[in-house]
Amino acid sequence: MATNANLNKQPIGWVRQQVAMTADTTLVDTDSGTTYFLNSAAGAIAITLPTTLTAGVNYKFVVTENTPTAAITIAAGSAIMFGHIYEAEVDTSSDGPGSSAATGISNLIIGTATEQGGWVLLETDGTSWYFHGGGAKDGSFTTS
Secondary structure, three states: OOOOOOOOOOOOOOOOOEEEEOOOEEOOHHHOOEEEEEOOOOOOEEEEOOOOOOOOOEEEEEEOOOOOOOOEEEEOOOOOEEEEEEEOOOOOOOOOOEOEOOEOEOEEEEOOOOOOOOEEEEEEOOOOEEEEEEEOOOOOEEEO
16 A cells, blocks of 8 residues: 555656757657756757646756856747746845746746756646746846
8 A cells, every 4th residue: 555655756776867958859748757958059949848738747957058158948839837936146136037926928048147057847737837946146047
C-alpha cells in the first residue's frame, strides 16, 4: 500500500533528461520533464511551447551563459502563462516580472542581463501554463 511518504519518490538511478539548447525549438509533450540548458552565443533563441495543452507537461530552463549574447524568448502563442520570476537584487524598485492577477502573458523573455544560473520552471494544467523562476539582477527577465 502506498503512503504519502513514498508517493513522489523516483526509482533509484532515475536521471532527468537534459538537453543543451542553442537554437530555435518547438517543444512537444514527449519533451516533458526535460531540463534545457540555454546558450544564445549563436544568436537569439525562440522556444515555442505546445499550443495543445496536456495536463502535467512541464519543462525546466537554466541559463548557462553569464549575460547571454542574445535574448531567449519562451512563447505560449497566447496570453495563457501565469506566474512570477523572483529576483535576488537588493534594491526596492523593478521587482520581478510576471503576470498580473487574472491577466496572463504570451512571452517570457530571458534577457542579456541574466546571469549564469537564472532559471524558470513551466507546467500546464491542460488549460494554462504556470511558471516560477529566479534571476540575480533587475531586468534579467521580462514579459510581453
